[in-house]
Amino acid sequence: MSKLTPLRDAVADLVHNGDCVYAAGFTHLIPFAAGHEIIRQRKRDLVLARATPDLVYDQLVAAGCARKVIFSYAGNPGVGSLRIMRAEIEAGHLEWEEFSHFSMITRLTAGAAGLPFLPMNPTGAGDLERVNPAFRRVKDPYSDGEVVTVPALNPDVAIVHVQRADAEGNCHLWGIVGEQKEAAFASARVIVTAEEIVEAAVIRSDPNRTIIPGLAVTAVCHVPHCAHPSYTQGYYDRDNAFYLDWDRISADPERVRAWLDEWVYGVQDRDEYWQKLGAEVHARLKVEPLWSEPVNYGRY
Amino acid sequence: MADITYTPSELMTVNAARLLRDGDVVFVGVGLPNLACNLARRTHAPHLVMIYEAGVIGAQPARLPLSIGDPTLVSGALSVCSMYEIFAFYLQRGYVTVGFMGGAQIDRYGNVSATVIGDYRHPKVRLPGSGGSMEIAAFADRCYFLTPHQKRRFPEKCDFRTSAGFLDGRASRQALGLRGSGPAAVVTDLGLLEPNEDGELVLTAIHPGVQADQARQNTGWELRVAPQLTATAAPTDEELSILRQFDPDRIYLSSTG
Numbered sequence: 075m076s077k078l079t080p081l082r083d084a085v086a087d088l089v090h091n092g093d094c095v096y097a098a099g100f101t102h103l104i105p106f107a108a109g110h111e112i113i114r115q116r117k118r119d120l121v122l123a124r125a126t127p128d129l130v131y132d133q134l135v136a137a138g139c140a141r142k143v144i145f146s147y148a149g150n151p152g153v154g155s156l157r158i159m160r161a162e163i164e165a166g167h168l169e170w171e172e173f174s175h176f177s178m179i180t181r182l183t184a185g186a187a188g189l190p191f192l193p194m195n196p197t198g199a200g201d202l203e204r205v206n207p208a209f210r211r212v213k214d215p216y217s218d219g220e221v222v223t224v225p226a227l228n229p230d231v232a233i234v235h236v237q238r239a240d241a242e243g244n245c246h247l248w249g250i251v252g253e254q255k256e257a258a259f260a261s262a263r264v265i266v267t268a269e270e271i272v273e274a275a276v277i278r279s280d281p282n283r284t285i286i287p288g289l290a291v292t293a294v295c296h297v298p299h300c301a302h303p304s305y306t307q308g309y310y311d312r313d314n315a316f317y318l319d320w321d322r323i324s325a326d327p328e329r330v331r332a333w334l335d336e337w338v339y340g341v342q343d344r345d346e347y348w349q350k351l352g353a354e355v356h357a358r359l360k361v362e363p364l365w366s367e368p369v370n371y372g373r374y
Numbered sequence: 375m376a377d378i379t380y381t382p383s384e385l386m387t388v389n390a391a392r393l394l395r396d397g398d399v400v401f402v403g404v405g406l407p408n409l410a411c412n413l414a415r416r417t418h419a420p421h422l423v424m425i426y427e428a429g430v431i432g433a434q435p436a437r438l439p440l441s442i443g444d445p446t447l448v449s450g451a452l453s454v455c456s457m458y459e460i461f462a463f464y465l466q467r468g469y470v471t472v473g474f475m476g477g478a479q480i481d482r483y484g485n486v487s488a489t490v491i492g493d494y495r496h497p498k499v500r501l502p503g504s505g506g507s508m509e510i511a512a513f514a515d516r517c518y519f520l521t522p523h524q525k526r527r528f529p530e531k532c533d534f535r536t537s538a539g540f541l542d543g544r545a546s547r548q549a550l551g552l553r554g555s556g557p558a559a560v561v562t563d564l565g566l567l568e569p570n571e572d573g574e575l576v577l578t579a580i581h582p583g584v585q586a587d588q589a590r591q592n593t594g595w596e597l598r599v600a601p602q603l604t605a606t607a608a609p610t611d612e613e614l615s616i617l618r619q620f621d622p623d624r625i626y627l628s629s630t631g
Contacts, residue, residue: 100428100457101443125457126505149502151441152404160500172489174508175427176461183458195466197512198538198550199485202504205494249448250428253457307445314440364449 076241084293093230094121100252104304107344142169146178184226185260193221232261239268243291249307382563388609407474427506473514484539484557487532511537516558523562540573
């Protein structure tokens with residue numbers, strides 16, 4: 075059964091005020107277009123979970139969509155701070171819950187596996203454990219040792235961007251696969267955005283690359299260039315210039331408002347946004363192909 | 375030699391690269407650690423394996439990545455895996471020999487704060503947070519840090535321990551039985567700090583033209599000087615030219631730290 079849905083409808087139907095949202099992707103495949111659609115639809119009181127909130131959550135916080143953030147590294151990768159999130163936290167306007175990358179991903183893995191929690195080896199650095207009661211210590215039942223545990227994270231909705239999907243939501247993705255699979259399996263509802271919608275035969279030609287199966291997916295949206303200013307491996311480059319620009323834009327609330335007006339509220343959808351970026355940006359982000367060797371699955 | 379000029383960042387990066395051994399498996403942080411690994415791989419450590427927390431193993435970046443999730447790390451890499459796998463199978467399981475990080479604050483016993491300066495709930499400065507560092511510092515065989523030598527970056531004791539050095543002394547880390555052996559060196563723009571038998575960071579080397587007193591004055595505790603204080607060799611032409619190829623726009627290397 076086809077799950078093809080316009081992104082606008084998927085966000086309207088599947089993202090509710092107050093939801094815990096996990097927009098996945100470690101630097102790669104960050105679904106910015108979905109974040110912008112959430113802003114346009116003025117969703118409120120969201121709990122935004124991501125290991126690296128990145129600019130997409132800075133923008134959602136700036137637009138007033140968030141009640142709380144759950145994260146493990148709240149920086150602008152390679153540039154500096156996420157100024158808006160940081161200011162809102164410092165001002166007491168935004169709740170937060172903080173982990174390390176490993177503990178954050180372990181929470182998601184527990185959620186994806188249907189477990190109540192998962193253990194990790196202790197790190198000796200007690201302070202994050204001390205300030206965040208989600209970290210617990212339990213005795214290893216098989217030895218005298220102790221392990222640190224973190225509870226499962228089961229978001230209400232995951233948003234995952236992929237290179238290609240079929241209409242039923244079977245997804246091929248490659249490059250940095252971060253925590254996409256865990257986010258999809260852990261969440262109650264899953265919105266997939268895809269650069270390309272392909273025939274099921276394309277997916278079946280390379281089943282090892284199907285990181286997320288359609289049975290875990292609620293809606294499939296065809297959204298080319300969804301990840302900009304993040305990137306899609308093999309399709310377009312990361313817009314590092316924008317990451318540097320955001321550091322300046324986000325320093326001034328007036329400029330942030332103007333930017334949201336122009337680039338989010340002022341456009342209908344991702345296609346309009348991409349056209350508005352213009353030929354120069356398109357050319358700058360263009361990437362030369364580098365193909366892998368085909369693999370032989372054999373006819374049996 | 376005297377006519378070779380270099381920035382403090384270049385000096386730190388070259389000295390950091392020299393600490394890496396051929397065959398090391400390095401969990402690489404962005405920025406200068408990344409440059410240092412690339413330099414080591416092009417000079418004395420051709421079999422260095424670079425691992426990035428995004429899940430990339432054996433990266434051979436063709437350009438300098440701004441972020442540690444850059445697509446150039448993937449194209450031509452040995453393997454790409456999930457974040458859970460990189461932290462659980464590679465790091466926690468014990469395949470990483472070197473953790474290589476920056477650090478906002480490093481204290482007398484090599485504990486690091488990357489979370490806050492001041493009180494956690496009402497911080498003076500809110501920093502980005504742990505990222506991978508809490509587990510890297512615990513599980514990598516040995517750890518190196520790269521940070522400019524400033525008093526505010528070297529407090530007697532960190533307000534918040536994001537990652538463990540030797541805690542309150544070498545014995546307190548050993549008592550926990552962590553698999554990693556802890557900080558092995560801190561490279562600054564003035565010299566090298568290394569832990570003594572108690573796990574206290576002491577000045578073991580100074581860069582050309584630096585006096586031990588400069589390091590003492592820029593450290594937040596009574597910095598001891600090792601009995602056999604050595605001098606580092608100035609960066610060579612070869613080291614500098616390779617380094618600059620990786621950062622032609624001098625994004626990282628021009629800074630004074």
